[in-house]
Amino acid sequence: MESILQVDQLSKSFGKIKAVNQLSFKVGKGQVFGILGPNGSGKTTTLSMLLGLIPPDKGEFSWFGQPPSKESRKRIGSVIESPNFFPYLDAVTNLQIVADIKDKPYDDIDEVLQLASLYERRFSKFRTFSFGMRQRLAIASALLGKPEVLILDEPTNGLDPQGIAQIRELIALVASRGTTILLASHLLDEVQKICTYVLVLRNGVMLFSGDVKEVLSVSDSIEMAAADMHLLKTAVPELPGFSSITETDGIIQVHFSSTVKTSEVNAFLYQKGIVLSHLSEKKRSLEQHFLELLQDTP
Amino acid sequence: MIKLLRIEFKKIRSYKVFWILISLYFVFLAAGILLAEFMINHMVNNINSRMPIPFPHVAIYYFPDVWQNVTFFASIRYVLIFPAIIMIILIANEFTYKTIRQNVINGMSKTEFLISKLLIILLMAGVMTVILAAGAFFIGLSHSGFNEVDFFSKGVPFMMGFFISLICYMVYAFFCGFILRNTGLAIAIFTLYSLIIEPVIYFFLRAPFMFKNTIYTYLPVNSVIRLTEYPAIPMLKKLMGLNLQDHVSFVACLIPIGYAVIMTGIVFWVMNRKDL
Ligand SMILES: Nc1ncnc2c1ncn2[C@@H]1O[C@H](COP(=O)(O)OP(=O)(O)OP(=O)(O)O)[C@@H](O)[C@H]1O
Numbered sequence: 091m092e093s094i095l096q097v098d099q100l101s102k103s104f105g106k107i108k109a110v111n112q113l114s115f116k117v118g119k120g121q122v123f124g125i126l127g128p129n130g131s132g133k134t135t136t137l138s139m140l141l142g143l144i145p146p147d148k149g150e151f152s153w154f155g156q157p158p159s160k161e162s163r164k165r166i167g168s169v170i171e172s173p174n175f176f177p178y179l180d181a182v183t184n185l186q187i188v189a190d191i192k193d194k195p196y197d198d199i200d201e202v203l204q205l206a207s208l209y210e211r212r213f214s215k216f217r218t219f220s221f222g223m224r225q226r227l228a229i230a231s232a233l234l235g236k237p238e239v240l241i242l243d244e245p246t247n248g249l250d251p252q253g254i255a256q257i258r259e260l261i262a263l264v265a266s267r268g269t270t271i272l273l274a275s276h277l278l279d280e281v282q283k284i285c286t287y288v289l290v291l292r293n294g295v296m297l298f299s300g301d302v303k304e305v306l307s308v309s310d311s312i313e314m315a316a317a318d319m320h321l322l323k324t325a326v327p328e329l330p331g332f333s334s335i336t337e338t339d340g341i342i343q344v345h346f347s348s349t350v351k352t353s354e355v356n357a358f359l360y361q362k363g364i365v366l367s368h369l370s371e372k373k374r375s376l377e378q379h380f381l382e383l384l385q386d387t388p
Numbered sequence: 389m390i391k392l393l394r395i396e397f398k399k400i401r402s403y404k405v406f407w408i409l410i411s412l413y414f415v416f417l418a419a420g421i422l423l424a425e426f427m428i429n430h431m432v433n434n435i436n437s438r439m440p441i442p443f444p445h446v447a448i449y450y451f452p453d454v455w456q457n458v459t460f461f462a463s464i465r466y467v468l469i470f471p472a473i474i475m476i477i478l479i480a481n482e483f484t485y486k487t488i489r490q491n492v493i494n495g496m497s498k499t500e501f502l503i504s505k506l507l508i509i510l511l512m513a514g515v516m517t518v519i520l521a522a523g524a525f526f527i528g529l530s531h532s533g534f535n536e537v538d539f540f541s542k543g544v545p546f547m548m549g550f551f552i553s554l555i556c557y558m559v560y561a562f563f564c565g566f567i568l569r570n571t572g573l574a575i576a577i578f579t580l581y582s583l584i585i586e587p588v589i590y591f592f593l594r595a596p597f598m599f600k601n602t603i604y605t606y607l608p609v610n611s612v613i614r615l616t617e618y619p620a621i622p623m624l625k626k627l628m629g630l631n632l633q634d635h636v637s638f639v640a641c642l643i644p645i646g647y648a649v650i651m652t653g654i655v656f657w658v659m660n661r662k663d664l
Pocket residue numbers: 104107108109127128129130131132133134135136275276663
């Protein structure tokens with residue numbers, strides 16, 4: 091896969107705080123890449139370095155196979171933390187300034203305003219926008235000129251549920267056109283729904299990175315209950331791929347190291363003479379996996 | 389370059405504060421210049437009422453002295469502070485609204501950002517100088533008539549001097565706004581220094597109890613406003629034995645230009661090292 095962004099040993103400290111510590115990763119063309127981490131884990135600092143706002147202490151990165159420059163930034167649309175616009179200018183003028191900087195024509199402006207549901211308010215001053223509208227304008231400005239890469243730092247911050255759904259649809263649409271997306275968030279749900287690849291950060295250190303599907307599929311567990319719980323508990327460890335067992339309120343949770351089908355489990359136990367009164371598959375969410383990751387490592 | 393100016397122009401075009409301050413500047417400027425003769429003659433009248441031999445009234449609006457006089461009144465601290473405050477607002481706003489970050493993210497280089505602000509300084513100084521020159525020309529015409537021989541001898545040197553004053557003083561303001569990154573704070577400190585702190589220092593440096601020195605000529609703001617040292621009033625020459633300048637001294641220009649160059653250098657240095 092063609093690599094869009096390559097990051098090598100990137101580090102940045104603020105005084106004693108190591109905000110980003112020896113971070114290396116690669117983003118391929120067309121990937122929807124999630125950077126996940128709790129507050130203060132270094133997501134914004136990382137993105138700020140990648141966009142030329144903060145000079146890194148150590149390490150390097152390259153965009154489109156070239157050293158970073160203003161020309162590479164013109165090919166990237168970004169929203170970092172808060173929407174930054176001139177409060178006394180209207181939406182259209184603010185976007186014209188963005189288009190001027192990026193050497194893009196004004197043709198796209200109406201379209202991105204429509205995508206962000208701001209077209210009716212295009213001649214209102216930015217100052218008069220609500221919080222969510224400001225966030226939308228930021229996303230509209232990031233989409234201006236059809237960028238090859240979209241960088242979003244907490245894009246759904248402050249939006250209403252409808253707005254969140256809209257932005258997710260928008261991201262899905264943009265991704266389907268082949269745009270590479272780099273999304274930072276502390277909302278696991280968001281990353282799980284949008285991203286194909288995830289990198290987990292804590293205290294500036296990368297804990298984990300991998301395919302979102304893989305993360306989800308290895309972590310299945312199945313809940314079971316039967317009249318004879320004792321018999322059930324002795325039979326379960328014989329299941330293929332069994333890893334561990336926990337019990338709560340007369341129901342056992344059986345964890346597997348590989349994927350299993352509930353039908354196979356049922357058939358296996360029936361042969362042993364166990365009739366299940368409860369059987370349900372629990373996909374472990376990315377959230378549980380994420381929390382475990384954060385707990386496991388000191 | 390044209391692109392940078394176009395972007396700057398968009399930022400300013402519908403910014404009310406900018407246009408209000410510019411208008412105030414021209415109102416103060418016009419009032420200062422047009423009332424100057426009246427005020428001076430009012431003082432002369434006061435003095436004359438206690439003198440046996442009356443002084444003649446002064447006339448400051450005739451060619452070629454009008455160039456020098458207009459420049460002098462346009463360079464006083466209280467008038468010059470307006471374009472400086474405008475400049476502080478234009479740069480500090482970029483930090484307050486974080487638009488400087490957004491400009492860089494979107495693909496403007498840090499150097500381009502600074503150049504665009506310096507271009508605005510040049511442009512504003514240019515336009516203000518041209519307007520002042522036009523004003524001086526019309527004032528001169530309406531007072532001297534067309535039979536005057538020497539129209540322009542003082543025009544170019546004093547207008548050039550004014551242009552340099554404006555550029556340097558706005559660069560000081562730009563520096564202050566850039567370093568402090570906060571509109572209110574930068575305006576407060578800049579105004580305080582220009583209108584109070586430096587005049588106090590000046591007063592002490594020139595006080596009779598001080599040893600003879602020329603340090604006062606190196607004060608940054610003083611060096612800007614003293615490019616035109618005195619208005620051209622023949623009576624002053626006779627009364628105080630002043631040597632009236634007939635042009636702006638090139639050496640005197642080097643002091644504010646030096647400050648402006650150093651400040652610009654610092655701004656570029658800081659911009660490329662500090663986080664945005
Ligand atoms: N300008 C700064 N000066 C000092 N410390 C900073 C600065 N910016 C960030 N930090 C510190 O660096 C660390 C990482 O901050 P960063 O903003 O990158 O986190 P984040 O992952 O984006 O968090 P959040 O989810 O809250 O947005 C934090 O400990 C923060 O306090």
